Amino acid sequence: MNPKIGDLIYAGKAKDVYETDTPNHVIVKFRDDITAGDGIKCESLVKKGYYNSVISSKFFEILEESGIKTQYIELIKPGYMLCKKLRMIPLEVITRNIATGSIVKKFPFHHNQILNPPIIQMDYKNDVYHDPMLNDSITTALSLATQQELNNIRKITFKINNILKDFLLEKNILFPDFKIEYGFDSHGNIVLGDEISPDTCRFWDLKSWEVLDKDLFRNGESNVMDAYMKIASLILNNEDKEKWNISHILK
Numbered sequence: 001m002n003p004k005i006g007d008l009i010y011a012g013k014a015k016d017v018y019e020t021d022t023p024n025h026v027i028v029k030f031r032d033d034i035t036a037g038d039g040i041k042c043e044s045l046v047k048k049g050y051y052n053s054v055i056s057s058k059f060f061e062i063l064e065e066s067g068i069k070t071q072y073i074e075l076i077k078p079g080y081m082l083c084k085k086l087r088m089i090p091l092e093v094i095t096r097n098i099a100t101g102s103i104v105k106k107f108p109f110h111h112n113q114i115l116n117p118p119i120i121q122m123d124y125k126n127d128v129y130h131d132p133m134l135n136d137s138i139t140t141a142l143s144l145a146t147q148q149e150l151n152n153i154r155k156i157t158f159k160i161n162n163i164l165k166d167f168l169l170e171k172n173i174l175f176p177d178f179k180i181e182y183g184f185d186s187h188g189n190i191v192l193g194d195e196i197s198p199d200t201c202r203f204w205d206l207k208s209w210e211v212l213d214k215d216l217f218r219n220g221e222s223n224v225m226d227a228y229m230k231i232a233s234l235i236l237n238n239e240d241k242e243k244w245n246i247s248h249i250l251k
């Protein structure tokens, strides 16, 4: 496919969405911007968009192969992903396999406590209200989703967690938690959208528990891109690495 990029229809904190010459298709451009704390902390990291688009594409491909409906059509080139157009649901669906981050601040979980079964939490994606945690009554009362849609989202999310957790374990990566977002496609199906990357997931080295994700940026560390490149290097096969010209990080 050789889609033409059209008008900008949405600009988020780290991605832009453009119309294409095909209705129901959009191009998602992954920018180099990285933010934390409702966008208060904001920087630009060279090639972050490049790596996040390649990493997200790999995860979307794995999920599609396992029967999960995603927005992904193809990676046109690093940074530019061709996707189905979705009407996004303003929910941040967070899955936790290990207690860390905000949950240990809000509830008496021990830091690094294994959560089995995993916790699925939904936050309202709304900067003005600082992404508050929802329950099903609030979500349905706000007409963000119906109870049936929420049940469906939970079912799909558990499946996604199992697929990605197992895949990452094989690559020697722990998967403490992640945030995903869903939308409706033109047929009204609930489809996985947004991205799956070190910006939206926690990834830890299996042996050392070294942090390999955006927490490095949140904590003011300087080696953020090294971690993102390491994740790409661990999850991509040699063919993908060659295709996307990231062989320089082959170790």
Ligand code: 5GP
Residues within 6 Å of the ligand: 092, 094, 100, 101, 102, 103, 131, 177, 178, 179, 199, 200, 201, 202, 214
């Ligand atoms: P926590 O609630 O512990 O801060 O985050 C849990 C998981 O969800 C982490 O993997 C984190 O990256 C992701 N997450 C939660 N809220 C957001 C958000 O607003 N933006 C992004 N990019 N990730 C989020």
